[in-house]
Amino acid sequence: MLKQFSQKWLMLISLLTITALVAACSNSGSNNGNNKDHSATPGSTSTSTSTPPPLYTIKVYTKTQLNVKSSDETDVGKFIKDKFNIVFDYVPYVGDYNEKNNLMLATADYPEIIELSGNEIVKKYIDANALVALDDYLPDSREFTEVYKEQIPLWRISEDKKLYKWETQTPTVFDFAAPNAPDMAVRTDALEKQGWPNLESEDDWVNFLKTAMEQFPTTNGLKTIGLVAPFGAPWGISGVAGILYEKGPDYTGIAGNAGVIFNHTTDKYEDYLKVPDVKKSFKFFNRLYREGILDKESFTDTPVQNLEKLSSGRALAQWYYLNFPTANAALQKAAHPEMQYIRLPIRTNEQAAAKAPRLFMEQLTNPFNSVAITKKAKDPKRIFELINWAASEEGQLIIQSGLKDIHYTIKDGKREPTQLFIDAIKDEKNAKISGYLNFLGKRDVRAADGELYALGSIPRITDEFTLTDRQKEAYKKLGWSNSAEYWLKNGKGVNTGIVPSITNDPKSAEGLTEQKMTELRSKTTVNLIMADSEEEFEKIWTNLNKEYEKLNPQTVVDKYNKSYQEAKAGLAK
DSSP, X not given: OOHHHHHHHHHHHHHHSHHHHTTOOOOSOTTTTTTSOOOOOTTSOOOOOSSOOOOEEEEEEOSSOOSOSBGGGSHHHHHXXXXXXXXXXXXXXXXXXXXXXXXXXXXXXXXXXXXXXXXXXXHHHHHTTOBOOOGGGGGGOHHHHHHXXXXXXXXXXXXXXXXXXXXXXXXXXXXXXXXXXXXXXXXXXXXXXXXXXXXXSHHHHHHHHHHHHHHOSEETTEEOEEEEOOTTSTTIIIIITTGGGXXXXXXXXXXXXXXXXXXXXXXXXXXXXXXXXXXXHHHHHHHHHHTTOBOXXXXXXXXXXXXXXXXXXXXXXXXXXXXXXXHHHHHHHTTOGGGOEXXXXXXXXXXXXXXXXXXXXXXXXXXXXXEEEBTTOSOHHHHHHHHHHHTSHHHHHHHHHOOBTTTEEEETTEEEEOHHHHHHHHOHXXXXXXXXXXXXXXXXXXXXXXXXXXXXXXXXXHHHHHSOHHHHHHHHHHTOSSTTHHXXXXXXXXXXXXXXXXXXXXXXXXXXXXXXXXXXXXXXXXXXXXXXXXXXXXHHHHHHHHHHHTTOTHHHHHHHHHHHHHHHHHHHO
């Protein structure tokens, strides 16, 4: 996945899966079931003292926009208040998250805990002496040091080699990543009209959408749109326009959407623009544009405008699978459940024909979900005691599945959601009432019972309680046993190792060149997509590459590979 987009994507997912829902049900009674046995697992931090510590209210800046102001508005937040006497107050934000991070640093107006998007901004905070070094707390934090023993050396990114951060949503296993693949959303009535085809290749999609536009020239009195895309978002053109490269057997989006792509087969970085599947992705969109399928407003549309077109049913499909559960609710309310959307895959013609497994990132690190304690913290030790508990089996289960006997019960050794939990999934308004405690450290892996910690991400539960009747019908007609079947059957996990931690200093010669490489590619992509013919496309492509080579892009690729090899050698010592 793309680094920048990935965070937006994961933010949306956290509002729609139980990762964010576990804390959602705040109407279950004044004691919230906390008289039940939720004692810490052996070795986890205990806060039991003869005199309870004073209430500690901590300001937190997270990426997720919330409908709560304080963590103790939720059951899980109340549990943490009872156990640690800690409450989190959330600092709201609007606009660009990274810009806010930079502004907070410039004005020294940052909260006690802050999420930071990437090692670059983390280093800025370290250089400004704004973060607390965590090393002194590690000897007393057995849970944290054990579960993150592979990550901690990679998190030491400062020149003094001290630990200033942890990361959330890492590590990640295949059966968590694959079901969340953002590919295509498509209207189910259009699928039904054409006999429920299983779409996969470029040709499949072009032919399907071309026919569907003929079959559905208008929708609710408005002209039907073939495909919408969020190219107007900051990460749009630079990120998802060329992303067919990550649907095959060699690449994932782990290196981001700047100058390079990482090849997992060769274990090397490559020039983004020179990866063949990137050009194929641009040519695919040019084909859609020339066929009149691609919405011409896609170049200025963000996910907000995409959602509007999905919610009215005007769009037959959406590129990169965003927000359609919200659109489905709108269509249901408008008495058009037959138009609801489901998710289907997309690959290049060659990828589909080769039938090679598609790679999914099993992330060892995730710098774009970095979290740190700042020098504004009144009691960093108490904060880290909570972080250590969150790393434990009990902590992960409570953060990701909620409270036993309130949000889930145990049946035949497996967690089963309670009705309260199910209602939270189904009620979008209630589902957003979340304490969002992922910043404490969320691991997208399996619990001791063999299933994912995130109860709502387990396929047998996800489909049962999040899919509408229409969606269930559609997948059944397609012959799928569950909504993630294609990706689970046709994918495999790849350990991304230290790849996410490799970056160029933006002020270095290579860093400045990489910015120019990305800007030139992004600026020209629109012209490529809007080319009048294949010949015109090739002419623009040739001219782009001529200008591109003047930047000497190979120096950037070489720098990445050198840094990567040095980092691996350093870890091996």
